[in-house]
Amino acid sequence: DAKTTQPPSMDCAEGRAANLPCNHSTISGNEYVYWYRQIHSQGPQYIIHGLKNNETNEMASLIITEDRKSSTLILPHATLRDTAVYYCIVRVGAGGTSYGKLTFGQGTILTVHP
Amino acid sequence: DTEVTQTPKHLVMGMTNKKSLKCEQHMGHRAMYWYKQKAKKPPELMFVYSYEKLSINESVPSRFSPECPNSSLLNLHLHALQPEDSALYLCASSLAGTSGIDEQFFGPGTRLTVL
Numbered sequence: 001d002a003k004t005t006q007p008p009s010m011d012c013a014e015g016r017a018a019n020l021p022c023n024h025s026t027i028s029g030n031e032y033v034y035w036y037r038q039i040h041s042q043g044p045q046y047i048i049h050g051l052k053n054n055e056t057n058e059m060a061s062l063i064i065t066e067d068r069k070s071s072t073l074i075l076p077h078a079t080l081r082d083t084a085v086y087y088c089i090v091r092v093g094a095g096g097t098s099y100g101k102l103t104f105g106q107g108t109i110l111t112v113h114p
Numbered sequence: 115d116t117e118v119t120q121t122p123k124h125l126v127m128g129m130t131n132k133k134s135l136k137c138e139q140h141m142g143h144r145a146m147y148w149y150k151q152k153a154k155k156p157p158e159l160m161f162v163y164s165y166e167k168l169s170i171n172e173s174v175p176s177r178f179s180p181e182c183p184n185s186s187l188l189n190l191h192l193h194a195l196q197p198e199d200s201a202l203y204l205c206a207s208s209l210a211g212t213s214g215i216d217e218q219f220f221g222p223g224t225r226l227t228v229l
Contacts, residue, residue, distance in 0.1 A: 034217075038157075041222075042223075043118070043204050043206070043220030043221050043222050043223055044204070044206075044218075046217035046218060046219070087156065100145050100147070100162045100164065100169070100208065100210070101159055101170060102159065102218060103159070104156035104157050104158070105156060106156060
């Protein structure tokens, strides 16, 4: 699976949008971008995933560049409860030998402050 | 029920003890996972079971022995552990559909301390 690069930490004011970047310049055509987060003392939580197109769900939006070498997770209105470590993960889809395997990088510690 | 449960929440054991961690889900998921997470580090995959068969073992020492008695239950048997095995042990499950694209649901973890 392709490696990812994320900033170690970011700050965001409550109520503002949090934009978390991720670089995955070696991504392959059959690899998806996943985002998970881990709130302190809890297990990781799935947020969103995408292949080429931008995706949105009730938690966040995922913007993937046209060359797929980077992506941005957007939390539109951050709250204090969004303070967590955010992991960007790239993994293969169907048919890949890494099926089911998530390789976590160091992630970004997002701190939302009042 | 969209929950993965893990017991116990905390476990302290000596290096000569034998203990087991338990994980349960009732979402009809057919893939289950064990991860290990050291303090201030990301989770690391240990084992993957798919349809009750071990499909991935990430070269984990034999003192960790996984077991999947049925599609809802996953155990991790521990024996002769070392202090450096102290960590948060996370269980996860996923649908294991044919697309290979599925989100993993994680439990809260078992905090293990080896004395």
